[in-house]
């Protein structure tokens with residue numbers, strides 16, 4: 001004897017089955033779409049990784065080239081200086097040698113910033129004479145074509161501190177060059193170094209009475225490659241910030257458009273405290 005399954009029951013079962021398979025189909029196509037999306041994301045990520053790899057390789061190459069350029073540049077600087085002295089009696093010609101020297105200084109500063117940027121700087125502390133460092137930086141900065149600008153340095157307290165002389169020189173150099181770029185022909189730049197601070201550290205201020213920094217730009221000036229200059233690299237202040245970090249210091253800027261700018265840096269005293 002065969003049992004008869006009521007037709008309604010079969011119908012119901014069939015409907016349930018149809019609904020379930022429709023739902024499965026929908027979920028399957030959703031999953032398919034998601035897989036496509038994930039594949040596209042993966043391909044984009046792979047491209048980004050490849051790009052980053054290439055940039056890193058280019059960075060390494062740039063650093064190597066910068067090193068290679070440095071040596072001949074050093075010789076050129078020496079020869080141009082000798083030439084300048086040799087031509088002391090012929091000012092017109094001496095001026096040409098001076099131009100060569102200025103170009104060399106600009107290139108050298110660019111290379112220093114690039115090299116510091118490529119390998120995050122580490123401070124190797126040793127006793128330094130702050131006034132010597134500042135004098136070097138002023139000399140290296142030159143006048144950037146603004147011979148009338150007055151640069152005045154003042155000191156309070158000890159001049160000898162523990163710091164990394166090369167990093168500190170580059171820091172002052174970048175701040176002075178920026179100040180020179182910001183002022184008019186008869187501008188004023190002040191550098192003050194104070195070691196009579198409560199914490200026993202060094203407080204450095206570099207101020208100018210130049211064009212100032214617009215409010216909407218001030219948050220970006222320390223970003224690498226941010227520059228408002230036609231031929232700027234945007235590396236100067238990124239290096240300043242990295243050097244301050246390497247000394248575990250702090251950095252602050254105050255600026256009033258049309259009036260001037262002051263950069264204030266605090267660098268803690270090294271473990272050894274010098275007088």
Ligand SMILES: Nc1ncnc2c1ncn2[C@@H]1O[C@H](COP(=O)(O)OP(=O)(O)O)[C@@H](O)[C@H]1O
Nearest residue numbers: 178179182212221227228232233234235236237
């Ligand atoms: N003393 C200053 N006065 C006015 N603007 C400044 C001063 N220092 C820096 N800036 C602004 O910050 C930007 C970034 O400076 P920096 O990192 O040294 O790069 P760069 O000098 O190559 O432009 C400059 O382009 C300029 O707009």
Ligand SMILES: [Mg+2]
Nearest residue numbers: 174178236237
């Ligand atoms: Mg600069």
